[in-house]
Amino acid sequence: MDDHTDQIRKPRADAVRNRERVLExxxxxxxxxxxxxxxxxxxxxxxxxxxxxxxxxxxxxxLFEAVYRREVEQLSELAEQLKNAKDPVDAxxxxxxxxxxxxxxxxxxxxxLALAVQSGSELHAFSFERLxxxxxxxxxxxxxxxxxxxxxxxxxxxxxxxxxxxxHDQPGWQSSVLRMLxxxxxxxxxxxxxxxxxxxxxxxxxxxxxxxx
Amino acid sequence: MDDHTDQIRKPRADAVRNRERVLExxxxxxxxxxxxxxxxxxxxxxxxxxxxxxxxxxxxxxLFEAVYRREVEQLSELAEQLKNAKDPVDAxxxxxxxxxxxxxxxxxxxxxLALAVQSGSELHAFSFERLxxxxxxxxxxxxxxxxxxxxxxxxxxxxxxxxxxxxHDQPGWQSSVLRMLxxxxxxxxxxxxxxxxxxxxxxxxxxxxxxxx
DNA sequence: GAAGATACGGAGGCAGCCTCCGCTTAACAA
DNA sequence: TTGTTAAGCGGAGGCTGCCTCCGTATCTTC
Numbered sequence: 001m002d003d004h005t006d007q008i009r010k011p012r013a014d015a016v017r018n019r020e021r022v023l024e025x026x027x028x029x030x031x032x033x034x035x036x037x038x039x040x041x042x043x044x045x046x047x048x049x050x051x052x053x054x055x056x057x058x059x060x061x062x063l064f065e066a067v068y069r070r071e072v073e074q075l076s077e078l079a080e081q082l083k084n085a086k087d088p089v090d091a092x093x094x095x096x097x098x099x100x101x102x103x104x105x106x107x108x109x110x111x112x113l114a115l116a117v118q119s120g121s122e123l124h125a126f127s128f129e130r131l132x133x134x135x136x137x138x139x140x141x142x143x144x145x146x147x148x149x150x151x152x153x154x155x156x157x158x159x160x161x162x163x164x165x166x167x168h169d170q171p172g173w174q175s176s177v178l179r180m181l182x183x184x185x186x187x188x189x190x191x192x193x194x195x196x197x198x199x200x201x202x203x204x205x206x207x208x209x210x211x212x213x
Numbered sequence: 214m215d216d217h218t219d220q221i222r223k224p225r226a227d228a229v230r231n232r233e234r235v236l237e238x239x240x241x242x243x244x245x246x247x248x249x250x251x252x253x254x255x256x257x258x259x260x261x262x263x264x265x266x267x268x269x270x271x272x273x274x275x276l277f278e279a280v281y282r283r284e285v286e287q288l289s290e291l292a293e294q295l296k297n298a299k300d301p302v303d304a305x306x307x308x309x310x311x312x313x314x315x316x317x318x319x320x321x322x323x324x325x326l327a328l329a330v331q332s333g334s335e336l337h338a339f340s341f342e343r344l345x346x347x348x349x350x351x352x353x354x355x356x357x358x359x360x361x362x363x364x365x366x367x368x369x370x371x372x373x374x375x376x377x378x379x380x381h382d383q384p385g386w387q388s389s390v391l392r393m394l395x396x397x398x399x400x401x402x403x404x405x406x407x408x409x410x411x412x413x414x415x416x417x418x419x420x421x422x423x424x425x426x
Numbered sequence: 427g428a429a430g431a432t433a434c435g436g437a438g439g440c441a442g443c444c445t446c447c448g449c450t451t452a453a454c455a456a
Numbered sequence: 457t458t459g460t461t462a463a464g465c466g467g468a469g470g471c472t473g474c475c476t477c478c479g480t481a482t483c484t485t486c
Contacts, residue, residue, distance in 0.1 A: 012484075048435080052434055054475065114379070170372075176366075176368070186400035222454080222462075
């Protein structure tokens with residue numbers, strides 16, 4: 001909307017450079033020392049003053065956002081691609097598995113997201129919206145095909161996913177999470193009326209809101 | 214083992230009193246301000262010096278442990294009771310639901326546990342051991358009865374449970390978690406061979422390690 | 427080259443962590 | 457009771473990290 005107002009000064013070269021340096025330093029420092037690492041350490045590593053860091057990224061979360069936005073986008077794009085897979089349930093499973101790998105690589109991200117969630121920050125809002133949308137279409141497709149229960153929202157799924165990944169620094173977390181996700185996806189499949197027990201009325205028949213067709 | 218060594222001085226009355234005061238204050242402060250709340254605030258509220266607080270609880274985790282140990286024990290006892298229920302799967306489901314309620318009440322606990330997990334503290338070790346054991350018997354019973362897949366460890370389950378609850382300060386978390394747990398338990402049931410699709414080889418037939426009979 | 431906008435850096439105020447040690451007080455013996 | 461002494465108390469103080477503010481330096485534009 002203000003893309004081409006009258007005269008726009010070219011951004012200062014040093015500013016651009018510094019921003020980049022800070023980002024790089026932040027990525028390194030956060031990955032090494034967790035998301036609570038000292039911002040002064042980041043500044044020092046970037047070779048800039050603490051004031052400069054704060055000017056570019058007024059809050060810690062702003063810094064997280066800049067560092068991890070791209071990574072969230074990658075995850076989201078992956079879902080986008082899987083949209084075209086044949087078996088939608090399998091696509092979902094594949095996305096979740098990839099997500100786990102992803103988390104395993106970028107250890108910093110989950111912790112940052114967890115922090116972001118608690119503080120209700122931008123990053124959280126952005127990430128959840130982006131990912132929800134991406135996964136939402138997977139879910140919708142699966143539900144529309146009748147291959148999966150339809151009363152589970154993308155947000156639900158994300159919460160569960162990230163929650164499980166949150167334990168990502170315990171010994172066997174990765175295989176554990178994979179196992180749990182498997183169980184979860186199994187539970188997600190629409191089940192034939194195998195159990196004539198009590199839970200009959202528990203699940204509403206209507207597909208809850210945003211069905212595709 | 215050193216219950217009656219030669220001469221043991223009776224513990225000082227003021228020390229006992231102060232310990233109690235600090236615990237009470239801590240519970241209040243943590244529940245209100247989260248587990249990162251200032252320890253000096255706790256001391257002030259307890260009406261003791263900061264030094265006293267640190268003498269009784271050298272680390273923040275020690276304080277958490279003392280505050281939340283009892284609560285963990287309650288959860289664990291609940292599982293103990295459910296052991297006698299008829300339907301083991303249902304018992305598990307009930308335990309999980311109670312767990313959610315529990316978390317809803319004692320908001321402090323999950324956050325504290327989450328912190329504890331990351332720092333690999335006592336509290337974490339203790340809690341996980343205690344709860345694992347309690348749930349383990351539920352799982353075993355269910356698996357032995359053939360009502361549930363047997364390749365899921367109590368630790369897995371706990372991780373998943375706490376993970377899901379970790380988002381416990383977002384708007385609709387409670388119903389979301391309940392929904393997810395339902396899905397999860399569904400996935401946990403051993404499924405009849407309803408789907409002759411691809412996933413045939415995915416799950417090994419052998420019940421993985423500790424089967425009951 | 428000059429002017430003016432923009433960005434830099436770090437001093438400094440504040441808060442919380444944790445330690446240390448001189449003083450107080452409770453428990454026990456006589 | 458009173459004296460002795462171990463146990464406990466409290467808060468000053470050193471340290472680290474957060475964040476703001478503003479005098480100074482540097483870049484862009486003309």
